[in-house]
Amino acid sequence: MNLTYTPEQRAFRAEIRDWLARHVPDKPLPSFDATREGFEAHRAWERTLAEGRWGMVTWPREYGGRGVDLIQWLIFEEEYYRSGAPGRVNQNGIFLLGPTLMEFGTPEQKARFLPAMASGDEIWAQAWSEPQAGSDLASVRATATRDGDHYMLNGLKTWSSRAAFADWAFGLFRTEPGSQRHKGLTLILFPLNAPGVTVKPIARIDGKVGFAEIFLDDVRVPVSQRLGDDGQGWHICMVTAGFERGLMLRSPARYQVAAARLAALYRRQGNPADSATRAAVARAWMDAEAYALSIYSTASRILAGQPIGPETSTNKIFWSELDVALNRVALSILGARAELMPDPDEPDPTGDWLDDYIFSLAGPIYAGSNEIQRNIIAERMLGLPR
Amino acid sequence: MNFTFTDEQKMLAEVVRKLMDDRCPPPALRSLMDAGAVHDKGRWAAIVETGLMPVLVPAEQDGLGLAEVDFAIVAEAAGRAALPEPLVEHAGIALPLLAAAAPGHTLLSAAMAGEVTVAIGHPVNPLVADADTAAALLLVHDGELHLVERDAVRLIRKPSIDPFRRLFAVEWVPSPASRLATAATAGPLLADALDRGALFAAAQCLGIAQRCVDLAVDYAKERTQFGKPIGSTQAVKHLLANVQVKIEFARPVLQSAAARFAARDVRSRAVISHAKLVAAEAADLGARTAIQVHGAMGYSWEVDVHFFLKRALALTYAWGDPAFHTARIEQRVLNHPLGPDQTFLNETDHA
The missing domain is CATH 2.40.110.10 (Butyryl-CoA Dehydrogenase, subunit A, domain 2)
Incomplete structure (x- = not known):
């Protein structure tokens, strides 16, 4: 057990941090789920990432990647979320179908689909x-x-x-x-x-x-x-679902950045006498850190050649529940202003928390509902009868 | 960056787990209780034989010089068995404190050989565990650390709901002869002792939590109602899955906390507090869920779950209660940099 980064890992972090600082758009892109314009703006960002060979760093170089390991993947994600870079419009491709193609695809299929996926040409x-x-x-x-x-x-x-x-x-x-x-x-x-x-x-x-x-x-x-x-x-779908619930779809960095924003919100607008909210802020940080530590632990085990198991189901429950809880703490700090919709003239970005909260409510449902995940944990981890 | 155990650590986990399975199964707990005995001498001898006493004593003092990561493995197994003997407080907390405060002390070799035990009265705890069977007590007065022979103190037994925890109030008089360390020297050593206490309480709680799930799963497979095992119903499955999720996300926190112990800064201490909080929550939820799954049997003296419920209750408040550890975490969260690049950094990484 050695919980420090190697010089190579630190250099990788510095490299991606530097590139993101020079390339991440100053202003957030419009949502990729609302309009064609927002969707295409995100496709253009995927092309920019691909030009820097940052589209999918774990993939082999021949498919547009850098062939790095899972620890470097986590470092990439940490810097990506820290930088406030746009969401990944092609996440179904790069995080789910991509790894599945890598495992089950023919050489022709990989050559046909992976580079176009990495470049954002096909979403x-x-x-x-x-x-x-x-x-x-x-x-x-x-x-x-x-x-x-x-x-x-x-x-x-x-x-x-x-x-x-x-x-x-x-x-x-x-x-x-x-x-x-x-x-x-x-x-x-x-x-x-x-x-x-x-x-x-x-x-x-x-x-x-x-x-x-x-x-x-x-x-x-x-x-x-x-x-x-x-x-x-x-069989292939279940392997893909493992990617979805496990390492790829929800990077811990997403929640760690959100927890840091939450602590900043509390410092700025929280009531110092409200110890319940202060404890809830600390809890959001704890949960985000626990998720990160768990993912590092899983990545280490995969690198040591061990298979990824039903623990992906515990991940899915944990990140979806922590996401809802974290955003609810933010709403409780905002209080009566929590309901306000995003307003470009509003200097204080109240509406982001509302958006994030509403989005978080989908988490316990998609990628296999949390009730299904609990069945999987009970049957495959604990061995209870069907 | 590597979050896996070495082969030696995996072997240690296997050896200690087997030792506890062989020597400390629930029937052994019950016969100890029925006999009115304090400790099982044969079990203690087997633990000593396994070489667990000197794990955290530095090699220069003839210890094994291993780290907190290693002893956390031992403590988890002890928790899983609800071990009555003071393996964790003696070997995990008192011995490294004695070795650090008084290198080469005459008591050390007998204590490392398991011939005698040393109890610790840390200011964070109101009472001293296993003081009556100890040869000497590490006690604190005005921040100074003292080592006092048991015969020189007066012990008042304070019964715990945990039938295997022996707690005592201690009346004693400090003297220059009993002083091991001044307040200035003792401060950091007592901080280490508190962190080890919290860390190993967390490890025991994790063992308790998994034991409770295992007991409940075994029962839920056997017990039939409505013509099928109760464990085939989703209501029961989901109760147990919720505990397992708690365990899965406490374990890496515990491992990280143990691995970062030596940094001794506000960040590493926050992770220890995090581990203590979530492992205690897992143990509490695990024990209560196990009782619920066992139904009326779970509320009976006959079923073993209550041993684990009671140990979890005791350890939740020992070595810093949830309010204490929450405050340490809040201090870190509200006053130090946060974010995904900060997880594994120490204070000195910013110097």
Whole structure:
């Protein structure tokens, strides 16, 4: 156990800190979930990152990365969030499909999709859930029917984040007619502008179109866009879900930066006599630090060659709950002003906390609801019967 | 940056866990209690035999010179077993304090051999644990550290709800002969003792928490109601999953706190306090959840869970109560730099 950074790791931190200081836009970009303009501004930022070879640092150089290890990945994320750089519009691609392609893709698929993903030229949406297949994902009904060297996709996907403006989606389809549950499912990549695809944005509780329905009506895609084999879809999705709940999707740095902002808010506007709020600020910091320490611990174990296990489910519960709690503390400091919407003329950025709080309420639901995660912990970590 | 244990540390964890499983299973706790005995001499001899006494004594004084990370492994196993003997207070706190305050003291070799124990009356605790079986007591008067033979003090037993904790009020008279260190010298040493006390209480709590989950899981698999094991219902699953989440996010904090002990600054101390708080919360939630999962059986003397509930209760308030540790964390959070690049930094990294 050695909890200090190596000179190489410190140099890496200095390098990314310096680059971000010179490239991060002065003003926040407009939301990528509200308008096409905001979406494209974020795509342009992804291109800037890629030009600096910072798009996805853990990827091999041939796919636009730097081939660095998970500790350096965490350092990158820490500096990224510290700098206030824009959110990653392609997170479904780079954090979920990317690692999955790396593990299950053919050399041709990797060469075709990874560089375009790293550069932001192709932004990805996830097309797994259906109206009848949410927590019970194995009841997927959308079909992919083999037709020579093509599949015909039919069905309805929903709650697909970023799909309103994205270019491609990776979907879970039933390729074996009449198959039940986890069997006969296959992962297929398809462009969202293909004939037969209709995307209908869904407004979230904040009014933004962060997700969409995807209607598929005889959408023809070549077999070469199948990831893995026929019938391997469930297994691949579970590996992807591990990335989603585990290391990649929610970097601890996001919450550590938020906890630092919260402490600053308390110092500026908190009531010194309010010891309950002071303790809640300390608790938000503790939780963000605990999450970071846990992720460093997991990264160390992965680097030592140990597999990532059901602990990803504990991660997902922990970060989603700490996010809600942290933002609620901020609202309690803001008090009666907490309800105020963002106002460009308002010098004090009250509205950010409100936005972050509303967004945090999605955390316990997406990427597998926390109730599903508790089942996974109980059954796979603790060995309780199904 | 490496957050994994060495092979030696993994072996230590295995050895101590097996020692506790063999020597300190719940039936052994009950027979000790039924016999009205204070300690189990055979178990203590086996612990001494394993070489756990000198873990934190420097190599120059014939100790093993290992670190807090290593002893935290020992303390976790002791907590998991609700060990009655004073392994943690003697070997984890009193011995390194004695070795630091009085290098080469005549008592040290017998104490390292486990022939005698040393009790500690730290100002943060109102009472002294295991004072009656100790050969001598480390006591504090006006900030000075004294070593006093047990026969030279008057002990008043204060029964604890934990049947295996032996607490005493101590009446004693300090003298120049008993003084080991002046207040100036003793201050930093007592701060170390407090940090070790809090750290190893946290480690014991983590062991207690996992033991409670394990007991409840075993019961939930066996106990059937409505024609199926109660552990197959989501209501029970989610109770236990919540405890496991608490444990999973207390463990890396404990490991980090132990690894950073030697920095002895406001940052490393905040992590120790963090570990103490969340490990105690995990133990408390674990014990209460285990009782709930066991139902009426869980409320009975017959089921072992109450041993762990009581030890968790005691350790939650020993070596700094939650208010004490929360204040140390607030001091760090409100007065020192925060952010993701700060997690592993010490004060001196900014000098």
